[in-house]
Structure formats: structure tokens, C-alpha cells
Amino acid sequence: MTVDTQLVEHMMNPKNYGTLEASDTQGIGKNPENGEKVVVYMRIGEEEESPYVADIRFQAIGCATTVVAGSMLTEEAKGLNFKGIAHLIEATMQLLERVPEEDAACSEMVALAIQAAIDTYMKRKEEPDYPVITYKVARSCVPKEQGES
Amino acid sequence: MMKTLMIKTHEVWLEMLMAGFMSHTESKQALIDFSDILFRHFTWLEEEVIKAKEPYSYDRDMIAIRVDTLGVLLQDIIHRLDAIELQLLSLKNRALAQRMESDFHYMKEQLRHMEDERVFAFNMKREYPKIVLNDEARDALTLFLFEETYKEYELILIYNYLKAHSSDGYMNRIYQVLIDESFFHLKQFGQMSAKMGILAVPRIVMRELYEIEDMVTFLKEGIDEELAAKEECIKLAEAVGTQSPELKRFFDFINAQENYHIALMHDALKHYEEKHSESK
Numbered sequence: 569m570t571v572d573t574q575l576v577e578h579m580m581n582p583k584n585y586g587t588l589e590a591s592d593t594q595g596i597g598k599n600p601e602n603g604e605k606v607v608v609y610m611r612i613g614e615e616e617e618s619p620y621v622a623d624i625r626f627q628a629i630g631c632a633t634t635v636v637a638g639s640m641l642t643e644e645a646k647g648l649n650f651k652g653i654a655h656l657i658e659a660t661m662q663l664l665e666r667v668p669e670e671d672a673a674c675s676e677m678v679a680l681a682i683q684a685a686i687d688t689y690m691k692r693k694e695e696p697d698y699p700v701i702t703y704k705v706a707r708s709c710v711p712k713e714q715g716e717s
Numbered sequence: 718m719m720k721t722l723m724i725k726t727h728e729v730w731l732e733m734l735m736a737g738f739m740s741h742t743e744s745k746q747a748l749i750d751f752s753d754i755l756f757r758h759f760t761w762l763e764e765e766v767i768k769a770k771e772p773y774s775y776d777r778d779m780i781a782i783r784v785d786t787l788g789v790l791l792q793d794i795i796h797r798l799d800a801i802e803l804q805l806l807s808l809k810n811r812a813l814a815q816r817m818e819s820d821f822h823y824m825k826e827q828l829r830h831m832e833d834e835r836v837f838a839f840n841m842k843r844e845y846p847k848i849v850l851n852d853e854a855r856d857a858l859t860l861f862l863f864e865e866t867y868k869e870y871e872l873i874l875i876y877n878y879l880k881a882h883s884s885d886g887y888m889n890r891i892y893q894v895l896i897d898e899s900f901f902h903l904k905q906f907g908q909m910s911a912k913m914g915i916l917a918v919p920r921i922v923m924r925e926l927y928e929i930e931d932m933v934t935f936l937k938e939g940i941d942e943e944l945a946a947k948e949e950c951i952k953l954a955e956a957v958g959t960q961s962p963e964l965k966r967f968f969d970f971i972n973a974q975e976n977y978h979i980a981l982m983h984d985a986l987k988h989y990e991e992k993h994s995e996s997k
Contacts, residue, residue, distance in 0.1 A: 571856040576841050579863045580917040586779060603938075608924075632863045650753050703925065 579632055582639040583707055584646070588625045595684025595694065596702040597677035604630035606676075608681040609675070612689055619648040628679065630674060637675035657683050664714060676705045720773050722804050723762040724952075727777050729797040732753035735782045738789050738907040739838045740915055743899065744787070751824050758817050758948055763812055763881050774924045775874050780919055788833035792869045795825050838911035846912055848961045858964075861949060862910045863917070869903035870919035871926060872896075878927035887990070891985045898978060902971065936986040940979055947975045970996040 590625040591609035606628045613622035624646050626638040644656055660679045664672040680703035691698040731831035733755055737748035766773045784790045798821045808814040845854050850858065873896055880892040910916045929935045950972035 571843075571859050573841060575845070576859065576915055578841070580841075580915055581783075582920060585920050627921065629923055629926060632867075687976065708743060 575636055575664065575700065576641040576665040582662060584609030584625050584639065584642040585627065585635070586625045588623060591625075593685045593689035594700045595681045595686070595688050596700060597679070597705065598674060598702050599630075599677055599705045602616045604628075604634065606630065606634060606677045606681040607687045608642070608678075610685045610689070618649050621645050621647060621653065624682075626678065628678075630677070632706060633665050633671055634674040634677060640663075641675070641678045650686055653682060653686055673705050680705060718804065718807060719762060719769060719870075720771055722801065722808065723759060723766055723773065724777050724803070725797065725801050726728045726762055727753060727775065728780055729794060731781060731803065732780050732794055732797065734785060734904075735780070735905075735916065736794065736917060738904075738911040739782075739784075739787055739836045740834060741837075742832060742834055744834070747827060751827075753924075754820055754824075754902075756909070758820070760881065761813055761817075763877075765808075765813065767881060768928060769843065775836075775878070775922055775927065776924070777921060780918045780920075783839050784915070786833050787831075787836055788997065790832060791828045792886050794996075795828055798825055808856050813960055817937070837914060838916035840914035842914040844913065844973050845909075845961070845964070848964065850960050854957045855962055857953055859913065859915060860908050861953050862913065862915065864907045865946070866903060866910060866917070867919040869899045869906065871922050872899040873903065875927045875929075881931065885988075888985060888987050891981050894936065894981060895978060898974065902974075932989055933986065936982055940982050940986075943975050943982065944977045947972050950975065954979075 587610040588611055590611065592612045593610050595608045595610075597608075606626055609625045609627075610621055611623040612619050614620075624642045624664055626642050628634045628638055641656070641660065645653055650654060657679045661717060664675055664679075667675070684701040684703045688701045689699060693703070730752055733748055734752035737745055737752055740748055782790060801819055802818055805814040808974070811833055813977045843859055845848075874890040876896045876899070880889050880896070883892070887909055907916065908959070950968045954968040954972065957968070
């Protein structure tokens with residue numbers, strides 16, 4: 569990972585880190601390979617019948633890259649309606665195609681946690697007790713020289 | 718109420734520790750020593766919470782520490798101590814309340830008389846005093862300090878939680894040694910971060926990391942993590958070694974310390990497995 573001032577700023581002061589006491593929904597992104605995970609908490613607002621992310625927090629069991637990705641993506645997600653969130657996730661996934669796999673897995677985990685939170689919210693509209701959705705990453709976080717071929 | 722007291726004490730412990738890392742005068746040692754005292758208060762309050770059978774966690778608020786001068790932070794710490802002191806009035810364990818109040822009075826008096834100083838711990842220059850690092854070494858050191866400062870804080874909380882909930886003297890001795898070792902590492906890495914201008918409060922530790930369900934898996938994975946940490950130290954020693962024999966020696970020393978942690982965790986695993994096979 570190339571370390572620049574913006575990255576250091578996110579590491580020193582991750583945005584939206586922690587939990588939301590009265591969250592409307594949660595979602596989990598998980599890496600089954602190494603047990604790393606990201607939990608996203610959201611408060612959803614309704615504007616002209618279009619729900620949007622009124623507030624968002626995240627917590628992570630993972631490396632500094634995951635925390636940086638969580639800080640950046642949750643900051644982007646704040647205030648977006650669900651269509652905007654779908655665009656953000658799609659754009660993130662496309663961007664990750666050009667990133668080394670072990671770094672991409674961390675950002676993918678955050679994007680999936682955001683997606684899971686939105687999907688949990690939608691499911692709970694019909695079934696209020698629906699459990700928190702967990703999505704698993706497709707990419708490997710293990711650096712190539714350590715991974716199995 | 719006790720839970721809030723515990724959370725607020727957790728926050729002021731960390732703030733005092735960070736103040737110690739920021740200081741570059743003779744106040745440094747006093748601030749770090751005070752933070753050690755506040756950590757002990759935190760553990761005593763935790764004991765009270767456990768005795769009262771109240772559910773609790775190590776969740777806390779984010780702590781804003783970015784200041785230009787240390788005096789601003791010291792003033793904030795005094796306010797926090799004042800607020801805790803007010804809450805101590807309703808603590809049932811009067812002996813503990815009086816012990817904490819007495820410590821607070823002395824600390825506040827000392828903090829008020831500390832000389833103000835400029836803070837360079839957040840300038841993000843990522844330059845190590847008297848050592849010239851190339852880009853690769855600087856990036857490697859930056860990432861290492863962020864990862865490991867958090868990791869040591871996480872380990873302190875995990876072992877502290879395990880110790881608070883265990884009555885096994887053998888295991889508790891091991892937990893305490895590992896807490897002490899992690900404190901040493903946290904203090905070293907925190908001060909290095911401050912020198913590099915990248916000091917940060919470690920992030921909040923997720924509950925499932927310290928509420929351990931399977932002790933054997935936890936210890937086995939912990940041993941693997943220590944082995945991985947050794948590798949990181951070796952890589953870092955290599956990355957910085959060509960530019961600084963002093964930093965190389967330091968990371969070799971940290972690497973060697975991990976051997977001791979691994980040995981302790983093997984002891985803990987053996988003891989735990991023996992004890993639990995006997996009770997089956």
C-alpha cells in the first residue's frame with residue numbers, strides 16, 4: 569500500500585468508526601479465510617418516500633487497510649439514497665478490479681457490509697425480526713507469496 | 718451508573734496516556750505514570766461491575782486529542798476527572814471512591830502546574846528524529862505503528878477481560894505478564910508514532926474479540942498471530958535496517974520478546990487443556 573497524507577489522515581482519524589445506538593439496520597461483510605469482518609450500522613431517513621442513509625458507523629476486525637476503506641466508503645455513503653448506494657458499491661467493485669487482491673479484499677468487505685445493511689433494512693420492512701445479513705468476500709486477503717497456488 | 722464510571726475512566730486513562738506520548742518534557746513520565754494509575758482504577762471499577770452482575774463492554778466514545786498545545790489537553794483531562802469525581806459520590810464502595818478521589822486530587826494539582834508545551838505529534842511529517850528513512854522504510858514503519866499500536870491496546874483489553882473473569886491463579890499470572898508486556902509495547906509504539914507526527918487513539922475494540930467463547934482456539938490463533946508479528950518485525954527490521962541500525966536493533970528486540978509471549982501462551986494452552994480434561 570502506498571502511504572500518502574490522505575491515507576494517514578484516515579488511519580489517524582477514521583471517520584464514522586463505532587456503533588450507532590439506535591440503528592435501523594446493520595450489515596456484515598466477512599472474510600471467511602481469516603476471520604476478518606466489518607459491521608456497518610445505519611440510521612435510515614425517509615425523504616419523499618425515498619429512503620436514504622441518514623447516519624452510518626462501522627466497526628472492523630481487520631487491518632489498517634480495512635479501517636481506511638471503512639472510513640472512506642462510509643463517508644461517501646452518508647446522505648445517499650439507496651440508488652446512490654447501489655452506484656457507490658458498483659463503482660467500488662469496478663475499482664477493485666485494478667487493485668492488488670489482498671488490498672481489494674478489505675474494501676470489498678466494507679462494500680459488502682454496506683450492501684448487507686441495505687438488504688437487511690429492506691427485508692425487515694416485510695419481516696421486522698429478520699436477522700442481520702452477512703455477505704462473504706470473493707477475493708483473497710492472503711498475499712500471493714503466502715497463499716496457496 | 719458504575720458502567721458509566723468505568724467507561725469514563727477508560728476514556729480518561731487513554732487520554733492521559735496519549736498526553737504522555739505527546740509530551741517531550743519532564744512531564745512525560747508523570748503523565749504516563751498517572752495513566753497507569755487510571756488503568757488500575759478502570760480495572761477496580763470493572764470488578765465492581767462484575768460483582769454487581771451488570772452486563773458491560775469496553776465500548777467508549779471516540780476521544781479527541783488533536784491539540785496544538787498540551788495545556789489544552791491537560792485542561793480537558795482535569796474536566797474529565799472532575800466529572801468522574803462527581804459520579805464517585807454515588808459509588809457504594811466508599812473505600813474505592815476515596816482511593817480514586819485522593820489520586821485525582823494529586824493528579825489535578827500536578828496537571829495544573831505542568832508547563833505548557835507545543836505538540837508535534839499530529840504534524841504528519843513522518844520523519845523520525847535524527848534518522849533519515851527512505852520512502853519504503855517510512856511507509857513500512859507508518860503501517861507497522863498503526864497496526865501494532867491498535868493490536869497492543871486490543872491485547873491489553875482482551876487479557877484484562879479474561880483476567881477479570883477468571884479465578885485460575887496460574888492463568889491470571891500469565892494474563893498479567895501479557896498485559897504488562899503489551900503495555901510496554903504500546904508505550905514504545907505510541908511514543909514512536911508521536912515522534913513521527915502520526916499519533917492516534919487506538920480504535921474501539923469489538924466486543925466479540927474479548928468475549929472469548931472457545932479458549933483453546935483463541936490461544937492457538939493467538940500463537941499464530943504472535944508468529945505473524947515476529948515476521949512483521951523481521952520485515953520491518955530489514956526495511957529500516959539499512960538506514961538505521963538503532964531502529965533495527967529495536968525491532969529485533971521486539972521480535973525476540975514475541976518468543977517469550979509465545980512460550981507463555983503455550984503454557985496457558987497446556988494448563989487450560991490439562992485442567993479441562995481433568996474436569997471432564
